[in-house]
Amino acid sequence: MFERYHRRRDELDGAMQDMFIKGVSMAQVGEIIETLTGLHPSASTVSRVFHTLQEEYEQWKARPLAQRYAYAFADGTYFTVIYQSEGCKMPILAVVGIAITGEREVLAFRVGDRENQQAWEDLMEDLKARGVKEIGLWISDGNRAMLNAITKHFPTAQRQRCVLHKMENVLSYVPSKQREQLELELKALFYQESRQQADQAVAAFLEKYQKVYPTAVECLQRDLEACLTFYTFPKTHWKTIRTNNVSERLFGEVKRRSHKMAAAFRNEGSCLLLFYAVIRGLTFHKLTMPPASQAQPDLVLLHST
Structure with missing residues (x-):
């Protein structure tokens, strides 16, 4: 009996987590669970279930990365977060990478002002600390703080302006x-x-x-x-690489989910956790990479080094 109870509880926890990630508000999650089970979970219960992702997120942030990526897309966006009882725009910087084998993934994201070079440098340093040595091509807009940080930490990489x-x-x-x-x-x-x-x-x-x-x-x-x-x-x-649409679509998907909640994030942690929760459930298309013998010099170099 206890085994069945725990299994069902885990299934309900997973269902609540998935609904919340997909943009269903805490109140709506409670109503759905009540319809299915006859029990109405409190907002705090739904929040607790959602925050079980925290440990997984911490591990994801520290995971090792590949030494070389063919392409990397850098950009920033804003979310509304409550600071001292007032809603404020909080910037998030993110890098999406495409490996030399074509797989696409979000490499890292963090809070930081888009115009602050140190914030971008911190992000670049994080990539290098986790193993990234080379990027074939950076795709970005013309943000000078970002470009300075990229040049400093990946001086041999080429650059594509969106x-x-x-x-x-x-x-x-x-x-x-x-x-x-x-x-x-x-x-x-x-x-x-x-x-x-x-x-x-x-x-x-x-x-x-x-x-x-x-x-x-x-x-x-x-x-x-x-x-x-x-x-x-x-x-x-x-x-794929002449624009920064890869980053734009990523931000758009996260915002699409968060806007359904119709409320500002209570703190930075909640915003970052939802960002992670959304991207972990996304499926990215693999980019077909040419054989090394047919690739341009830059891609050949990445394959061979």
């Missing part, structure tokens, strides 16, 4: 009525069949709009080389 963020920046200098046509031409620069064709398209774009939209063109020229780095990598990877 082309969507760059396009948004360029178009912000163009009158709204003229943006639609310019956006199509601007996007075409990053969807050519080769780097040579991209260079030709860029030259034509600059010549056409240099005098019409000089500030927009100046914005495009800043960091332009980093926007075109992806052309030197396998063509089948271009869709």
Whole structure:
């Protein structure tokens, strides 16, 4: 009898945990469990079950990582957390990696201001402390604090500037009525069949709009080389690595779950724990990696070292 009771309790605990992670509020979890069992668990009971993840999360944060990753995506986002009875925006920085075998995983995340270089350095130091030695290509926006930290800790890595963020920046200098046509031409620069064709398209774009939209063109020229780095990598990877959509989708999934709770997090720990709880249940698509004999020099180097 006791064995059956414990088994059922474990099953209910697991069900409550899964519902909470998927965005069901504590009150709604209680109502569902009451409908199924006739017993109404308190909010504190649901919270206790959820926080059994804490030990697992601590182990996950300290797990060893691979020495080399083909690609890494870095970005930050914000969640609302209660500080001294007031809801405040709390930043979370995260890195998603793609191994040289194609597997994708969240390598690390932590609290930190996106504009604070030390916060990014702490994140990079954590990666290196857990075994990461090389990153083939970093994909990010133009955040200077992040870029400085990446350059300091992974000086040999190449860098890809998210082309969507760059396009948004360029178009912000163009009158709204003229943006639609310019956006199509601007996007075409990053969807050519080769780097040579991209260079030709860029030259034509600059010549056409240099005098019409000089500030927009100046914005495009800043960091332009980093926007075109992806052309030197396998063509089948271009869709994945020319933007930071990998990070954006991750943040979007966590926020989709958390927004259903319709309340701010009570503290940083609760926010970080939910972030972990969501990502542990996500299924990431594996990126098909070319054989070493067909890979570009950077990927060959990662395979061979």
